[in-house]
Amino acid sequence: MNKEQLAALTELEQTRWKKAQGHEYLPSPWLREAITALADARLELQEAKDSRDGFACDLDASEAEVARLTEEREQLQQAFDHADAKCVGLARQVSDFFAVRDQQRRDIRRLMALSRKVLAWIPDNDHRRELVLRLADLREKYPKEGE
Secondary structure (H helix, E strand, O other), rough: HHHHHHHOOOOHHHHHHHHHHHOOOHHHHHHHHHHHHHHHHHHHHHHHHHHOOOOOOHHHHHHHHHHHHHHHHHHHHHHHHHHHHEEEHHHHHHHHHHHHHHHHHHHHHHHHHHHHHOOOOOOHHHHHHHHHHHHHHHHHHHHOOOO
């Protein structure tokens, strides 16, 4: 978008344009296209108004196009805002999932350390050997941090 197109936008539309430039979400390209088309329509409308004495223009059609593009831009902005909020929510869920998973792994490692101490109290028999094998499997699956 050039400076002339940017100047044709309202302050709110300019802010939305700048916001759309910084996001890589799917609705963003459509929003940029709609805002650019709106700016072009406003520039054409202004040109038509400026030259209406010399040319026969249909200002009503241009104004209707501006109104249509404004509505389209609003719908795209809503879709963009919805997608943006959804992405933030999903990012929180992923972060929460990994926090819970990491806590569970720390808990498992603490239980493993405790079970090694408890093993020292159990006499050598088939049950102890089975427990030692299971603990070895768990140690392999959940190694200490840094191993």
